[in-house]
Amino acid sequence: xxxxxxxITTSHIPAVGNAINNNLQxxxxxxxxxxxxxxxxxxxxxxxxxxxxxxxxxxxxNFFLDKxxxxxxxxADEYHNADEGxxxxxRPPYRGDAQFSWHLAESLVAQEFDICxxxxxxxDHGFVNPIxxxxxxxxxxxxxxxxxxxxxxQHPVPSAKRCLDIGRALGEAIRTYGEDKNVLILGTGxxxxxxxxxxxxxxxxxxxxxxxxQIATNPEWFTQFTNDEIMxxxxxxxxxxxxxxxxxxxLKNDVEVVHKHYHAPIxxxxxxxxxxxxx
Amino acid sequence: MVWxxxxxxxxxxxYVFDGKRANPAYNLNKLLFSFNExxxxxxxxxxxxxxxxxxGVAGEQKEAILNHDFLGMLNMGANIxxxxxxxxxxxxxxxxxxxxxxxxxxxxFMNNLLDKGKDIVKKVxxxxxxxxx
Numbered sequence: 001x002x003x004x005x006x007x008i009t010t011s012h013i014p015a016v017g018n019a020i021n022n023n024l025q026x027x028x029x030x031x032x033x034x035x036x037x038x039x040x041x042x043x044x045x046x047x048x049x050x051x052x053x054x055x056x057x058x059x060x061x062n063f064f065l066d067k068x069x070x071x072x073x074x075x076a077d078e079y080h081n082a083d084e085g086x087x088x089x090x091r092p093p094y095r096g097d098a099q100f101s102w103h104l105a106e107s108l109v110a111q112e113f114d115i116c117x118x119x120x121x122x123x124d125h126g127f128v129n130p131i132x133x134x135x136x137x138x139x140x141x142x143x144x145x146x147x148x149x150x151x152x153x154q155h156p157v158p159s160a161k162r163c164l165d166i167g168r169a170l171g172e173a174i175r176t177y178g179e180d181k182n183v184l185i186l187g188t189g190x191x192x193x194x195x196x197x198x199x200x201x202x203x204x205x206x207x208x209x210x211x212x213x214q215i216a217t218n219p220e221w222f223t224q225f226t227n228d229e230i231m232x233x234x235x236x237x238x239x240x241x242x243x244x245x246x247x248x249x250x251l252k253n254d255v256e257v258v259h260k261h262y263h264a265p266i267x268x269x270x271x272x273x274x275x276x277x278x279x
Numbered sequence: 280m281v282w283x284x285x286x287x288x289x290x291x292x293x294y295v296f297d298g299k300r301a302n303p304a305y306n307l308n309k310l311l312f313s314f315n316e317x318x319x320x321x322x323x324x325x326x327x328x329x330x331x332x333x334x335g336v337a338g339e340q341k342e343a344i345l346n347h348d349f350l351g352m353l354n355m356g357a358n359i360x361x362x363x364x365x366x367x368x369x370x371x372x373x374x375x376x377x378x379x380x381x382x383x384x385x386x387x388f389m390n391n392l393l394d395k396g397k398d399i400v401k402k403v404x405x406x407x408x409x410x411x412x
Contacts (some may be wrong), residue, residue: 032399032412035412036410036412039410059360060311060312060315060358060360060361060364061315064308064309064312065301065305065308065309065312065358065361066309082315083315083316083317084315084364085311085314085315085320085364085365085367085368086364086367086368087317087368153296153358153360154296154297154301154358155295155296155297194293195359195373195376195377196293196294196353196359196376196377196380197292197293197294197353197380198291198292198293198380198381199290199291199292199293200292200373200376200377200380200381200388201377201381201388201391201392203392203395203396205395205396205398205399205402206402209402209403209406209409213406213407226286227287228285228286228287228290231287231290231293231295232287232290235293236293236294236295236296237359257408259410260408260409260410261409261410262399262403262409263396263399264395264396264399265392265393265395265396267373267374268373268374268377268392
């Protein structure tokens with residue numbers, strides 16, 4: 001049987017990938033942000049996953065606005081990164097595990113979460129940067145991946161409660177897979193930020209920290225907020241933090257909080273790192 | 280025909296990307312999405328007006344594209360992530376766009392962001408269990 005060994009939250013913003021490309025990790029602007037990943041790297045060394053599920057949103061690489069699935073899951077043997085319009089060289093392809101993915105899809109639909117299955121799925125910075133910042137750069141990572149895309153771009157987007165609920169179903173799906181696999185789930189994006197409008201540049205440090213504490217220990221807390229309230233408090237793009245709840249729902253209630261790290265600003269955002277051990 | 284109203288419409292200085300914005304800007308966003316491919320970027324650069332015509336972008340939206348009026352594009356329904364595909368290679372960052380929205384310089388905008396993080400070590404230290412360098 002597969003098991004969920006843990007969950008990690010992390011920023012996925014393009015600036016993080018650019019900082020890695022340009023080797024800026026020890027520059028004053030970046031140092032505190034990257035140094036805070038040290039304990040996460042240590043934990044990953046002791047708890048190497050066989051499979052990494054990355055919960056993220058596509059920013060207009062795989063999906064166009066013609067068809068936007070609320071939840072979509074990659075069901076392929078391989079996932080390709082590609083040019084997002086900025087002319088950056090793509091990262092090497094990521095291995096998938098189609099059998100595991102199709103099991104997740106079957107189980108989720110059986111549990112009445114009607115997700116979209118993708119046999120071809122290009123993965124953008126939302127998927128790539130969390131892997132880079134947590135596992136470093138490689139053209140042959142020692143794990144398979146599953147992209148799990150949540151629509152946070154074109155409203156209506158799912159509620160925090162829905163994300164927590166599908167996360168719980170995802171946990172059940174993983175636990176019923178017929179092969180011993182250690183599965184890690186990454187909840188990416190956030191935290192508070194708004195890129196557009198006169199309110200651009202909003203960061204709410206206090207609310208971000210409260211979200212981190214509550215999502216770690218009491219994720220139901222986050223479901224009290226409507227998406228309108230989340231956007232009012234954390235900005236239109238701050239809505240991405242709902243994706244953390246997909247990860248959190250797949251874990252048991254009383255996880256061990258291994259590591260908490262928060263930094264702001266990173267580009268326009270507050271950046272939160274949680275390492276949760278599910279054993 | 281009427282667009283359904285939302286609570287989020289009342290948030291000041293905020294334009295939530297929903298059907299009301301996505302519908303009239305569909306071709307505009309389709310044009311921006313096409314910039315994922317180098318051959319489309321090159322075709323646009325060769326004759327921007329012709330490329331707008333080909334993609335069905337006309338009127339004020341076409342004018343905004345030809346003038347690199349990113350603020351105008353956002354106001355007309357360009358999605359911020361899609362617009363970044365045109366803006367970033369032309370040296371306009373999301374911070375430049377944010378500054379333009381507020382009518383301040385990019386330096387002022389970035390200083391405002393840094394201000395939000397200036398007490399970060401103290402704020403994090405006031406809570407339990409955070410790594411703090």
